Amino acid sequence: MKDLGQPLVAGRILPGFRLSLGYMLVYLTLLLAVPLAACLAKVSSLTASQFIAAVWTERARSAYLLTFGASFAAAAINVPLGLLLAWILVRYEFPFRRILDSLIDLPFALPTAVAGLVYANLYVKNGWLGQFLVPLGIQAAYSRLAIVLVLTFIGLPFVVRTVQPVLETIDAEIEEAAASLGATRLQTFSRVLLPALGPALTTGFALTFARSLGEYGSVVFVSGNIMFKTEIAPVLIVNQLEEYHYAEATAIALVLLAGSFATLAVINSLERWSRRHGC
Amino acid sequence: MSIAVKNVIKRFGNFVALDDVNLDVSGGSLLALLGPSGSGKTTLLRIIAGLEGADRGTVHYHDEDVTKRSPRDRNVGFVFQHYALFRHMTVFENVAFGLRVRRAPKDKIESRVRELLQLVRLEGFGGRYPPQLSGGQRQRVALARALAVEPAVLLLDEPFGALDAKVRQQLRQWLRRFHDEIKVTTIFVTHDQEEAFEVADRVVVMNNGRIEQHGTPQEVFDHPANPFVMDFLGNVNVFQGRLQNGKMLLGGIEMAYPDYPHGESRAATAYIRPHELDIDRSPADASSLRAKVLQINPNGSVAKVRLESENSHLELNVEINLDRYAELGLRPGDLVHVAPRRFRVFFPEDYAI
Amino acid sequence: MDADRHAVATAEPQRRFRQDPLLIRIPLILAGIVIVGVLIVIPVVNVFYQALSHGFGTYWRNLVDDADTRHAILLTLIVAPISVALNVAFGIAAAWAVTRFRFSGRTLLVTMIDLPFAISPVVAGLMFVLLFGLQGYFGPWLRDHGVRIIFALPGLILATTFVTLPFVARELIPVMEALGPEEETAALSLGANGWQIFWRVTVPNIKWALLYGVILCNARAMGEFGAVYVVSGHIAGQTDTMPLRVQKLFDEYNNPGSFAVASMLTSLALLTLLAKVWLERKTRREIAAGARIGSAVPRIDDIGETP
Secondary structure, eight states, X not given: OOXXXXXXXXXXXXXXXXXXXXXXXXXXXXXXXXXXXXXXXXXXXXXXXXXXXXXXXXXXXXXXXXXXXXXXHHHHHHHHHHHXXXXXXXXXXXXXXXXXXXXXXXXXXXXXXXXXXXXHHHSSTTSTTHHHHGGGTOOOSSSHHHHHHHHHHHHHHHHHHHHHHHHHHSOHHHHHHHHHXXXXXXXXXXXXXXXXXHHHHHHHHHHHXXXXXXXXXXXXXXXXXXXXXXXXXXXXXXXXXXXXXXXXXXXXXXXXXXXXXXHHHHHXXXXXXXXXXXX | OOEEEEEEEEEETTEEEEEEXXXXXXXXXXXEEEOOTTSSHHHHHHHHHTSSOOSXXXXXXXXXXXXXXXXXXXXXXXXXXXXXXXXXXXXXXXXXXXXXXXXXXXXXXXXXXHHHHHHTTOTTOXXXXXXXSOHHHHHHHHHHHHHTTOOSEEEEESTTTTSOHHHHHHHHHHHHHHHHHHOOEEEEEESOHHHHHHHOSEEEEEETTEEEEEEOHHHHHHSOSSHHHHHHSSOOEEEEEEEETTEEEETTEEEEOTTXXXXXXXXXXXXXXXXXXXXXXXXXXXXXXXXXXXXXXEETTEEEEEEEETTTOOEEEEEEEHHHHHHHTOOTTOEEEEEESOOEEEOTTTOOO | OOHHHHHHHTSOOOOOSOOOOHHHHHHHHHHHHHHHIIIIIHHHHHHHHHHTTTHHHHHHHHHHTOHHHHHHHHHHHHHHHHHHHHXXXXXXXXXXXXXXXXXXXXXXXXXXXXXXXXXXXXXXXXXHHHHHSXXXXXXXXXXXXXXXXXXSHHHHHHHHHHHTTHHHHHHHHXXXXXXXSHHHHHHHHTTOOHHHIIIIIIHHHHHHHHHHHHHHHHHHHHHOOHHHHHHHTTOTTTTOOHHHHHHHHHHTTOHHHHHHHHHHHHHHHHHHHHXXXXXXXXXXXXXXXXXXXXXXXXXXXXXXXXX
């Protein structure tokens, strides 16, 4: 099948080209391009040293560290968790499997504020789970652990949903071939299956990471927002905004944006790479 | 309604799909656009329909320039290669679509659709949905749908391509009979020579974006304009030889060719159809070639015989009818004489196949 | 996160895997159940438990008698549908432009549609404050004309629309791409104009994908917090949506009230999940049916091949 880059409707035979493209462009300009431009304009009103002064305060630095660190941790935890869930959902039969499968999507559908609210309540001293954990010295509310925990919840669907399709299309014959060549189950898993899932796991990781970077609604409930300890970057941005330090807030926002875009670029190239290497 | 295509050029990127194409189609005729993949036949059809825009050139319906007109305003009935039936509508609604968008009165729609379903022998199928139909049935719905708006021109893109052989046969005959009844100017695209010959009044042979020849099936077959046409329409034996003094010399035989009386020898290629070669036990004249029978393949009403000439080791494909075959009592290994009854000559430097 | 990818994959798969031994399966399954139980089920149950902890009467009063809560519910029910409607119009326009025509910059536009996913909601809110806040670029002009965007309804709508922009488009584009332009082209050749083609041919073919996109978009719109927090000024009784109300009640140590509102949002999430599962199956079946009756045509004409 030769693709000449021109499908059947080359030449705009179908109507509505100008209308649809026009509306699309206007919409995207007003809603995306103009706000982003405003960001850049605001930041460019700062001199280089002012910019550094805004984004590199001690407070900001601990916020970045916390944001990137917690997102990384949550994504890292989600990889084995997601792999396990995808594994049992795809390869095993058990009662309520379908229900479990549907529940995985709940963090995606639940408002983040509700997630934050309930997580804060569950892990305090007399919460349902906190009552067991606090005596053990585990502070899963108003702490860094709390942030990682709620980010893990938020990001749970991403790895699972990225790995599931790949797991489903892995041919049983590959495993049988490995077994016939003498591999143990563990060897088959680590040498054959895991590498095949590598791209999906990495993509899932990156998606969770990107999602966690910008998360606000849930973290703001569970972290306590203590400066230098449990204040994430988005909270810092809001604080600056409320003090009318627009430029500083935007500067920090840009750092966050840069992180998100970089992650998005990584995700895109990962997907392209995995497609080329035939997953 | 007559159609005229003038000097049409169409490019897709660097690929030239149609290279200065001119075509006249007389009203009421049934025309086949025949050619291999990539010859431009579908592109030409779509340009006639308005589904594709020509880069240069014009299209006329009955002397009216419709080049810039949208397919909506051309009143053409187009049957797509994969039918493009509206999957969410019943057969009835599919056929009624053209009338509904023209806001025809309900009773008119009702009667016309029933009439058409009857015409395509699908009465009673009105309530079915496309996924419930067979390929041949879908084809007929697509046809009925295109005809519902009483188009001046009917255009079909490889109408029988996706069907199996038996159904194809039936639909071909049906289309022929149908056209005799309806008499709408019809153009269809096919890569199947047999189909074109069986169905169409006139055939247009296309290759590489150009029209090679345009005529009735008989004309095109008996008097091919060039090697491509000859080769495309059925089997042909090709021999390299020389012309001199009114004779064609090849492989040790000579055949009379009065059209070239010159003394200057010239390289030429002779094209001979399998049924234009005769097999005999004894040589007829100087134009007989001695050859050995390699393989015999009785095929329906003819016997296909493969031979190799003794001296020049040319491979020959000959078709003789079964009576003659029985008469000769041929067997592989026999030495016989092959003589051409007629042949066609083309000069190699004029054509590059 | 790609529902379309997941949708394609969860057709009943052939279970031809080598079965892991029971000794491995049981612990893994139990582990999975525990994970989902602790992370997802317990929190959901807890929401309803806390909401009803003081009895159903209090629960009801919390929702209905509190004027600010009532207003928050009303506000959410105004903002979300408007955002969804705007994004549906956008999604349809984008899908039509991107899947039915070829033009330079097409890939760039498709990437742009995904951008709101990469931008933190707080940053989204920030951008609108920069534009329309009192000290924003248009601030003085707006004030002179008595128009309030930030700290008022238009701001809420803008922020919510931005954050949920991709949802409908991302559902429609793959479906319309897979269906191909054949049916619409046929309709054109039969004399239909643009709107007739759209309503009679395109819409019936994409209705499930559209509904799916609407439901996802709505869930996100109703639950949006960060962006709305920034642009709303959180003036109780005026610019608090339901998620913001949850936070305000929480800050006032009114747990039952906070959880009452949260329970409404959780119910919405559960309904969204149900609809999601049901619709996923329908869209998958539609694309498969389309492929079977051969209307997804290869994107070339006779140049190249005809089988």
